[in-house]
Amino acid sequence: xxxxxxxxxxxxxxxxxxxxxxxxxxxxxxxxxxxxxxxxxxxxxxxxxxxxxxxxxxxxxxxxxxxxxxxxxxxxxxxxxxxxxxxxxxxxxxxxxxxxxxxxxxxxxxxxxxxxxxxxxxxxxxxxxxxxxxxxxxxxxxxxxxxxxx
Amino acid sequence: xxxxxxxxxxxxxxxxxxxxxxxxxxxxxxxxxxxxxxxxxxxxxxxxxxxxxxxxxxxxxxxxxxxxxxxxxxxxxxxxxxxxxxxxxxxxxxxxxxxxxxxxxxxxxxxxxxxxxxxxxxxxxxxxxxxxxxxxxxxxxxxxxxxxxx
DNA sequence: GCAATTCCTACTGAATCAGTATGAGTTCCA
DNA sequence: TGGAACTCATACTGATTCAGTAGGAATTGC
Numbered sequence: 001x002x003x004x005x006x007x008x009x010x011x012x013x014x015x016x017x018x019x020x021x022x023x024x025x026x027x028x029x030x031x032x033x034x035x036x037x038x039x040x041x042x043x044x045x046x047x048x049x050x051x052x053x054x055x056x057x058x059x060x061x062x063x064x065x066x067x068x069x070x071x072x073x074x075x076x077x078x079x080x081x082x083x084x085x086x087x088x089x090x091x092x093x094x095x096x097x098x099x100x101x102x103x104x105x106x107x108x109x110x111x112x113x114x115x116x117x118x119x120x121x122x123x124x125x126x127x128x129x130x131x132x133x134x135x136x137x138x139x140x141x142x143x144x145x146x147x148x149x150x
Numbered sequence: 151x152x153x154x155x156x157x158x159x160x161x162x163x164x165x166x167x168x169x170x171x172x173x174x175x176x177x178x179x180x181x182x183x184x185x186x187x188x189x190x191x192x193x194x195x196x197x198x199x200x201x202x203x204x205x206x207x208x209x210x211x212x213x214x215x216x217x218x219x220x221x222x223x224x225x226x227x228x229x230x231x232x233x234x235x236x237x238x239x240x241x242x243x244x245x246x247x248x249x250x251x252x253x254x255x256x257x258x259x260x261x262x263x264x265x266x267x268x269x270x271x272x273x274x275x276x277x278x279x280x281x282x283x284x285x286x287x288x289x290x291x292x293x294x295x296x297x298x299x300x
Numbered sequence: 301g302c303a304a305t306t307c308c309t310a311c312t313g314a315a316t317c318a319g320t321a322t323g324a325g326t327t328c329c330a
Numbered sequence: 331t332g333g334a335a336c337t338c339a340t341a342c343t344g345a346t347t348c349a350g351t352a353g354g355a356a357t358t359g360c
Contacts, residue, residue, distance in 0.1 A: 001230075001271065003151060003240045005349065008260065015259035027305065041350055047307070060358025061304040076263055080151075090153045109165035109287040110158065113226055113278050120270050121151065128263050137259040155318065177336065191319055197338070210327025211335040 006083040009037045010045045014079050015137075017055065018071040018130040025057075025064030045083050052082035071134065077125035087125065093118040156233040159187045160195045164229050165287075167205065168221040168280040175207075175214030195233050202232035221284065227275035237275065243268040 012035045020026050028046060032039040046065060049055045056068045067074065080087060088094030092102030093114035105111055162185045170176050178196060182189040196215060199205045206218045217224065230237060238244030242252030243264035255261055 001151065001153060001157075001234075001237055001239065003264070007151075008240060011260045011263070012258070019259075029305085038350060040352080043306080043308095044350090050307090057306055058358085059304095059306045059356075061302095062359060063305045063357085065306085084151075087151055089151065090158060107287065108162070109169075109283045110161045112286045113161070113274075113283060114153070116278075117271065117274050120274050121267065124263075124267050124270050128266070133259045133263060136262045137257065179336085188319060190321080193337080194319090194339095200338090207337055208327085209325075209335095209337045212328060213326085213336045215337085 001089075004084055006045055007080045009035070009042060010049065010079050010083045011076055013037065013042060013045070014049070014054070014067075014074065014130060015133055017065060017067050018074075018134055021067050021071055024062075025066045027064040031065075048083050049079070052078070054078055054082055067130075070131075072129050072131035074130050075126050076128045076130075076133075077122065080125060087118070087122055089118045089121065090114050095122065151239075154234055156195055157230045159185070159192060160199060160229050160233045161226055163187065163192060163195070164199070164204070164217075164224065164280060165283055167215065167217050168224075168284055171217050171221055174212075175216045177214040180214075198233050199229070202228070204228055204232055217280075220281075222279050222281035224280045225276050226278045226280075226283075227272060230275060237268070237272055239268045239271065240264050245272065 013031050016031050016035055017026065028043055029039060031037070032042045046055065046057070050057055050065075053068050054074055055065050057063070057065050077087065086095045092105055092108070092111060095118075102108070102111070163181050166181050166185055167176065178193055179189060181187070182192045196205065196207070200207055200215075203218050204224055205215045207213070207215050227237065236245045242255055242258070242261060245268075252258070252261070
């Protein structure tokens with residue numbers, strides 16, 4: 001039940017791109033530095049994000065990456081699937097898997113729970129866009145909970 | 151974002167115990183056989199479940215395990231925490247961790263999303279009891295989709 | 301043409317996970 | 331009273347996954 005570092009990194013990097021959205025492309029190096037992510041590792045993730053058509057890369061000097069769609073059109077779920085594959089709490093409750101491998105299924109007491117969990121997770125991830133994330137962070141900053149109440 | 155086999159096994163085994171609840175203790179061997187779980191592995195899990203006071207063990211011949219509380223008093227979340235420790239989608243959104251390790255937190259765009267996800271997961275797991283699971287399985291059986299599609 | 305950048309494949313070390321092995325302690329029952 | 335049927339406890343192992351690194355080819359702006 002834990003996020004991979006791929007997902008954590010990718011989401012943070014994408015948020016960074018979203019914040020800069022509209023200007024020119026931003027280099028991998030810059031994003032890695034600002035978010036404190038190993039550069040070469042992030043490079044791998046970006047390749048996957050590009051293949052998933054969430055970002056587009058521009059080669060050569062002054063090149064870099066930028067979002068391939070508007071921030072409000074990219075969900076956390078999209079990012080996660082791009083770098084970690086389909087979301088699946090277990091093999092018998094995975095996306096796009098109607099009747100797969102679990103021969104137990106029809107009489108398994110656990111199955112409905114996993115299905116519900118899977119559903120809950122996916123619906124949160126798919127309903128949160130990069131736009132939402134930035135908006136929330138801004139709000140959070142405005143509310144300014146520093147030194148907050150113990 | 152995946153359940154461990156510990157959790158999957160433990161929940162299934164607990165459901166088995168719940169189904170038998172009220173009779174005498176059931177031996178590990180029997181549960182393992184019925185749920186097709188490696189016996190020695192399940193033994194480990196049961197020790198943890200016992201320490202968490204979800205089940206109680208009776209030693210000696212004719213011994214075995216039984217639920218330490220009513221099925222409606224044991225949640226999937228309880229079971230999961232017993233065998234896998236605290237539920238945490240990431241280190242900066244974990245249970246019982248007010249202000250821990252993530253120095254980024256206050257300005258991290260991802261944090262609110264993980265917090266929401268964590269919350270959603272925990273609330274599903276903590277609101278589903280063994281009793282609910284059995285009830286659902288029964289319903290499922292009554293709807294009886296056996297021999298189903300193609 | 302050269303510097304900055306993306307693109308691509310392969311490797312590696314460490315950590316986690318699933319499962320085993322072995323044996324001690326307890327209790328019932330013949 | 332002894333042994334069979336159990337739980338209880340610790341330590342080990344092999345495999346897989348994960349996080350991160352290395353090295354270099356291709357492309358583009360200046």
